[in-house]
Amino acid sequence: MTTFDAIIIGFGKGGKTLAVELSNHNWKVAVIERSNKMYGGTCINIACIPTKFLAHRAKQEQVKEVQDPKVRLALYDQAIQEKDELTAFLRQKNYNNLAQHENIQVFEGTASFVSDHEVQVTSDKETTVLSAPQIFINTGAETIIPNIPGARESQHVYTSTSIMDLKKLPKKLVIIGGGYIGLEFASIYRQFGSEVTILEGGSKFITREDRDVADAVYDVLSKKGIDLILNAKVIGLQDAQEGIILSYEVSGNAIELHVDAVLLATGRKPNVNGLNLEAAGVKLDERGAIQVDVHLRTSVSHIWALGDVKGGPQFTYISLDDYRIVKDDLFGNGTRRTEDRNNVPYSVFIDPPLSRVGLSEEEARQKKYNIKVAKLPAATIPRARLIQETDGFLKAIVDADTNKILGATLFCAESSEVINMVSMAIQMEQPYTFLRDHIFTHPTMSEALNDLFSQIKA
Structure with a gap:
């Protein structure tokens, strides 16, 4: 067993920033990340940065207006390669930012609690048990896979993570879910020239916005050639010889679409799988997120949770502010609280x-x-x-x-x-x-x- 002053599970925004802060206070810190493809966290690898880069490149090149489909496909392929280069650069930069601190040691592997002070790290090479008086959980969120027949078996169904590794631009793309993630991907792929259909199960479009705002967004997306269908219940997905057949119902009418790819934009949930939180006594709330108090302490006072894993708004800047709250709790006067965080844009x-x-x-x-x-x-x-x-x-x-x-x-x-x-x-x-x-x-x-x-x- 190796002993540290702190263990941070997850290399996300809050965790990596906290690691440097603790090191600057001469703490010996272990950072655990399950994959070297996720150094730096969700934002720079599979979310904010790559998606916004693709949106920028599609708009910059005016790809949709390109008439030659071969040129359009080449521009998409180039954008994917550039996206990969950007995320690889940022991933290495984030790793170097921690590795340069002699007090910080990065472990690659799956973390699982053994007790409230011990965490087991399992990799392809070995299993190691780490111990620390303070532990911080920053494992983010993962895509919710809906219970749709064929969703898990299909070779043409993608999540917001896997679709950005798709090398060939889909001619026809269906997005299940009309929330903000679905809208962003609809905009991106329409700009690249895909025919995009959004299937939204609800009767109202972007429910948290005023109706005049929702109507304006709907009109603009429609003008850009994005089809948005409300009250759509997806019945099943079945791979065909080419592409995939999606079946759905609207007002009792069954409809089939033969498309190249289906994107699941059905929400994200806190990533707690495999953590064995029960061994540490860490409790979850009714939505499956880690329960925290206003200082981000869990039900076990020496274990904190930061970022998406604790529920609430899933933004990288919230994870960064979580770091500020924890920092103030550890080294300040403890006045920063989640309750003070209002009017987040x-x-x-x-x-x-x-x-x-x-x-x-x-x-x-x-x-x-x-x-x-x-x-x-x-x-x-x-x-x-x-x-x-x-x-x-x-x-x-x-x-x-x-x-x-x-x-x-x-x-x-x-x-x-x-x-x-x-x-x-x-x-x-x-x-x-x-x-x-x-x-x-x-x-x-x-x-x-x-x-x-x-x-x-x-």
């Missing part, structure tokens, strides 16, 4: 991106706020005209009694950047006039905040 990288922070109009009305609503078409923004990306609109919700900004939804070009300014204004509890009267550079998308908040009448 997010972006869905479709084209144009959909970004939001705070309350929607519907949520604000449900909470009985007296509100004022501002809307601004993207087509009125000089920068949008300049870059010829005029789809979408901007929307803000303001508390009429206090003039504080309650939330904003930006469905427009470069919204993933602009939303952070709104988020900061909300966090600083500034009135809407702060952004209405702020001096922005020109021509930029951010200056549209002047015009957006000018729609609010005193």
Whole structure:
């Protein structure tokens, strides 16, 4: 048995950042990662970075507009190769960032608790037991495989991870699930030239957004040639001589589609398989996530959980903030808490991106706020005209009694950047006039905040 001051299970954003922090405090740290293909975590290897890179390359090359299918296929293949090179570079960089610290040792293998202080690491070569007084779990999330006949057996069914290793661009792609992950992949593959159909089981599209926002997103995706079918119940999947046959029902009508590939975008769940948490006494909540308190301590006080494995918003920047909470708990005054983390912005990288922070109009009305609503078409923004990306609109919700900004939804070009300014204004509890009267550079998308908040009448 080898003893450390801390064991970190998982090489994700929170875990790798914490490892360096602990090393800087002269802790001897063991970092366990089950695969050398996942050094650096989900974001840089199979999620944020590779997906956004593919979206960028498809748009940059205007692949969909290329008439020659051979050229289009070549551009896709090149983008996949460049994506692989980028993730390999970042993976090595992340490994080097830890390896350069003599107090940090990286173990490749599957982690399993033996007790609340001991973790067994099993690899192809050996089995090792590590011990530490402090343990941190940062194992992320994994794709939910729905109980659809043929889903696990088919050679043409992919997850959000495996589809990015597909070397041949599918001519016809069906995406099961109309959530944010499904929409991003629909946008990516449509830009590359695939015929894309989204099958959504629910009766409402992107349910957490206001209906005017959802309708605008639906219209833009439809205009780009993406078919979106609601109330679709997938019955089964069966491989054919070429491709796959997908069967589904809508309003009792059975329909078959013969396509090249099917993507499961049916959600992700905390990755706790094989951890043997029972041996450590670590409890799960009703959704299968690790239970944590406001300082991210589990039911066992010397074991913490960071990132997607503890449930909540599945963003790499949440995992990074989890590190800040743990750092403050260990070395600060313990005042940082998950309860203080409000108004977290997010972006869905479709084209144009959909970004939001705070309350929607519907949520604000449900909470009985007296509100004022501002809307601004993207087509009125000089920068949008300049870059010829005029789809979408901007929307803000303001508390009429206090003039504080309650939330904003930006469905427009470069919204993933602009939303952070709104988020900061909300966090600083500034009135809407702060952004209405702020001096922005020109021509930029951010200056549209002047015009957006000018729609609010005193």
